[in-house]
Structure formats: structure tokens, C-alpha cells
Amino acid sequence: MRRLAPLLLASMLLAAPAHAEQDLLLGADMGSAAMTKAEMTRADVEALIAKADGKPIDLSDKALAGLDLSGLNLKGANLRTARLNKANLRGSDLSGANLEQAWFIKADLSGAKLVGAKMFGITARDANLSGADLSRSMPIGDFKGANMSGATLVDLKGGADIKNQSMGLMRAVFVSVNLRGANLKGANLGRSRLEYADLTDANLTDVVLMGSDLSGANLTGATVSGADFKNVDVSGARLVSLKGQDSAKDWSARVNVDRAITGASN
Template sequence: MRRLAPMAISAAVLAVLAAGPAPAEQDMLLGADMASPAMTKAEMSRADVEALIARASGRPVDLSDRALSGLDLSGLDLRGANLRTARLNAADLRGTDLTGANLEQAWIIKADLTGAKLAGARMFGITARGANLTGADLSRAVPIGDFRGATMRGASLVGLRGGADLRNQSMGLMRAVFVSVNLAGANLTGADLGRARLDFANLTGADLTDVALTGADLSGADLTGATVAGADFRSADVGGAKLVDLKGQDRARDWAQRVNGDRAVVRRVE
């Protein structure tokens, strides 16, 4: 198996997740050569990965820093696998079991994770632009990374931890970036999305019961028909958001403390 040269991506990923209007946050791919073999090719075959799984005899496999882009890994058992800094761009991960996997600083741009199991997965610094996570299970996962334009339609994000940890911000405000993500019909019950970016996200029909949205950016988001009972809107920016036919709005927390409420579309559909 020919090992492709690793990229110096760790510092770049962490830098571009910094908060505020800095150019780095506007371009999460800053400093990465997306046309390089390390980002577009696979150094292993599916058979190679299956052999590693077999030799592991039930123990988590180590695929850290591997170039696996474009590879068919659908349906494999990768529970607890170490995929830290691995490149999985455009990989086929449909139905793959990644429960508890380490995907910190991994790249899964435009990868297909339809129906994948990612419960409890660690995704600090992940780059997942345009990834397809339709129907995936991300419950209790930690997706502190860039998911711009991804699809999570009907996914389970119960207890997901995507909020900023203000106790550890030496590198800036690290949080989930769900800009323009399709979360229609997703279950986010009890998720922490405090200070997360959800601007222009599609949250139609989503279950936001007891979700922490404190300080989150919901500007331009579509929450039509979403359930918001127990959700905390304190300091959440809803400018330009569609807050139409919300369910449980009377039980939402700190509803009066949302930001730019006068600029949101707020009405009930009869």
C-alpha cells in the first residue's frame, strides 16, 4: 500500500474555525490544496480496509491520516475507528457504522453518509461541506466543524454537542457551522447548539425540543413547522428567519430575548 504524503492540515483547520467576521471563517478550506492526491485519491482499497478490520478482531482500527477519498466503505464496521485527519472526500460511507469513531480534523467533503451510524463520534475540526448525512444517527456526537451545505434531512441529532465551550476558547470561538444545512425533519431533541451557526439552515419540521440555541445565529433560517418547546432562544439572532407555524412556541424559553425578532417572519398558519 503506497502511503500518500500527509498534509499539514491541523493548524489550518483550527485557524479557519475561529469566530467573527475574519476571512478565515469565510473560507474553511484556506490553505488546503484540494486538487492534491492526498485529498482526492485513496492509498488503500476496500479489501485493504476489510483486512485491517479482520486483523483487529473486534478492536477499533487505526486509519488516522489515511488518504481514503472516493473509496467505497459502505456498510463496514468502523466502530471506534481512529480516522483523525483522514481524508474521506467523496467516499461512499452509506450505512457505515462509525459509532464512537474519532473523526477529529477529518475531511468528508461531499461524502455520502446516508444512514451512517455516528452516535458519539468526535468531529472536532472536521470539514464536511456538502456531505450527505440523510437519515444518519449523530446522537451525542460532537460536530465542532464546517458542515456548510450538508444534508441532514431526517437525521437524528439527539443530544448532539455542537455548542461553543466558552471555558476553552484559546483558539477562538469553536462551534458547529451548519450554514445552509438541510435539517428538514431532523430530530435535535436536547442538542447543544449554543452560539452555533445555523444561518440559512432548513429546519422545516425539525424537532428542536429543549435545544440550547443561546447566542446561535439563525438569521435567514427556515423553521416553518418546527417544534420549539423548551428551546432556549436567549440572544439567538432570528433576523430574516421564518418562524412560521411553530409548535410549542408558548413553551419556548427566553423567547422575548431573541435578537432581531422584529426582522423575522412570525405568524401562525391557520
């Protein structure tokens, strides 16, 4: 695979129709060295960090698949278009890092700090982000099948930008993501894809969900105080034992309510 291919594919993926991500992903040679091998060692990365003397390091477009980078200080690092599939970043600090159009398929980011990280065009399918802190980050990319249980996503910015029509289809894709017990207070997930997401006991206080797709999602026990449900598709969604439902915004403006699984008062 040519080194430019990940960049081009990520751009195509986000500009495509809402349900075309999987077909485009299949167009990549996921078995190539660019996607499965590392051109550096952990020692190489540690040497770069030491030499930078506290300044952000540049790992843009590097092949880092499968590498153990756990616990490293990668704060503000430039990892744009880098390939970190199956890499171990457990407990690493990626706060403020540039992860745009990077690949993190099946990567382990459990307990990692990604506060304010730029994730435009990221591909992180089946990644482990359990307990990670993604507060104020911008995950405009594909997280299908990822584990975000217990993660902190406060003030996350994953909604589509409807003011910019050229970017109108670019949104967070959280299809089948495990968000059990996650804290999404104040997050913007407007027009995002959350089909079959597990939001059991999640904190959705003041979350913008306007126009998003929650079909088949499980919101059992979730807190929805102040959450915006205008034009949210809840077909097949489990809306049981919700907390703060009385203060949710535009609750009556949900779509496909008759197809939702609800409690007596929902």
C-alpha cells in the same frame, strides 16, 4: 500538499473569526492527491477490520478519498486527520469513532451511525448525512451545505465552550444545512452558526440555541418546546406555524425580531 497541511488548516479554520471559514478553505490544495486519491482499497480496509478481531482499527491520516466503505463496521475507528472527500460511507457504523480534523467534503454518510463520534475540527461541507444518527456526537466543525434531512441529532454537543476562552470560537457551523425533519431533541447548539439552515418540521425540543445565529433560517412547522432562544439572531428567519412556542425559553429575548418572518402569534 504536505500530509500535515489538513491538520494545520482545520486548526486555523476553527480558531479564525466566525465568518472566515471559506477563505481559509480556499487555501488548501483541494485538487491534490492527498485530497482526491486513496492510498488503500476497500479490500485493504476489510483486511484490517478482520485482523483487528473486533477492536477499533487505525486509519488516522490516511488518504481515503472516493473509497467505497459503505456498510463497514468502523466502530471506534481512529480516522483523525484522514481524508475521505467523496467517499461512500453509506450505512457504515462509525459510532464512537475519532473523526477529529478529518475531511468528508461531499462524502456520502447517509444512514450511517455516528453515535458519540468525536468530530472536533471536522470539515464535512456538502456531505450527505441524511437519515444518519449523530446522537451524542460532538460536531465542532464545518458542515456548510450538508444534507442532514431526517437525521437524528439527539443530545448532540455542538455548542461553543464559553467556559474555555481559548476554545470560545469553536462551534458547529451548520450554514445552509438541510435539517428538514431532523430530530435535535436536547442538542446543544449554543453560539452555533445556523444561517439559512432549513429546519422545517425539525424537532428542537429542549435544544440550547442561546447566542446562535439563525438569520435566514426556515423553522416552519418546527417544534420548539423548551428550546432556549436567548440572544438568538432571527433576522430574516421564517418563524411560522411553530409548535410549542408558548413553552420556549427566553422567547422574548431573541435578537432582530422585527426582521423575522412570523405568523400572527410569533
